[in-house]
Amino acid sequence: QVQLVESGGGVVQPGGSLRLSCAASGFTFSSYGMHWVRQAPGKGLEWVAFIRYDGSNKYYADSVKGRFTISRDNSKNTLYLQMNSLRAEDTAVYYCAKDRPDLAGSISLDYWGQGTLVTVSS
Amino acid sequence: SSELTQDPAVSVALGQTVRITCQGDSLRSYYASWYQQKPGQAPVLVIYGKNNRPSGIPDRFSGSSSGNTASLTITGAQAEDEADYYCNSRDSSGNHLNVVFGGGTKLTVL
Numbered sequence: 001q002v003q004l005v006e007s008g009g010g011v012v013q014p015g016g017s018l019r020l021s022c023a024a025s026g027f028t029f030s031s032y033g034m035h036w037v038r039q040a041p042g043k044g045l046e047w048v049a050f051i052r053y054d055g056s057n058k059y060y061a062d063s064v065k066g067r068f069t070i071s072r073d074n075s076k077n078t079l080y081l082q083m084n085s086l087r088a089e090d091t092a093v094y095y096c097a098k099d100r101p102d103l104a105g106s107i108s109l110d111y112w113g114q115g116t117l118v119t120v121s122s
Numbered sequence: 123s124s125e126l127t128q129d130p131a132v133s134v135a136l137g138q139t140v141r142i143t144c145q146g147d148s149l150r151s152y153y154a155s156w157y158q159q160k161p162g163q164a165p166v167l168v169i170y171g172k173n174n175r176p177s178g179i180p181d182r183f184s185g186s187s188s189g190n191t192a193s194l195t196i197t198g199a200q201a202e203d204e205a206d207y208y209c210n211s212r213d214s215s216g217n218h219l220n221v222v223f224g225g226g227t228k229l230t231v232l
Contacts (some may be wrong), residue, residue: 035221042227044224045157045159045165045208045223047212047220047221047223049210050219057223059220095165100167104152105152106152106153106155106170107155108155108210109167109210110176112164112165112166114163
């Protein structure tokens with residue numbers, strides 16, 4: 001069965017950095033695009049970033065562009081999110097999610113991890 | 123436009139039918155997907171594409187679309203359907219991928 005397990009969350013000061021990891025199993029990780037999605041406390045879902053199956057293309061939400069970097073290591077079945085210049089408004093639960101390919105281009109995320117909490121506070 | 127609009131809250135009597143809607147320009151070009159999220163849990167995909175349910179999702183969940191509006195319908199709502207529901211799609215402008223989520227609808231089953 002598909003499993004996605006995030007790690008690396010914690011408390012960090014404003015301006016600091018953190019790297020999140022997402023260990024994938026139960027599917028051919030190297031064949032699928034992957035997303036990061038976050039959810040601030042008591043708020044809705046916000047898409048953060050997407051990386052294609054082979055890492056050839058990466059896309060970011062405007063709110064994190066230039067500060068966050070998505071990457072993957074297909075030999076380790078692991079997705080990463082490097083977060084720099086963190087702000088209080090980045091405080092959220094961060095989920096990794098598997099992309100379900102669609103030839104027509106529609107987007108759906110068919111498996112999600114349980115999330116890891118990032119708190120940006122002094 | 124990259125926004126998706128949902129009603130913040132909807133209620134339904136046990137066993138009745140409820141429709142949750144999602145509006146946005148991108149829905150004229152792409153199908154919405156729908157996610158159910160219960161408190162303290164990760165979202166779960168319930169509808170994708172024209173009207174497809176992942177394995178394990180009850181057939182009381184269905185999806186439809188018309189113009190700039192996508193709908194999630196629960197026919198015969200159960201107590202366990204009480205949750206937040208989010209739609210998502212992609213921005214239809216340009217080649218740059220921008221994924222958007224609606225603000226979510228809190229469903230109360232009375």
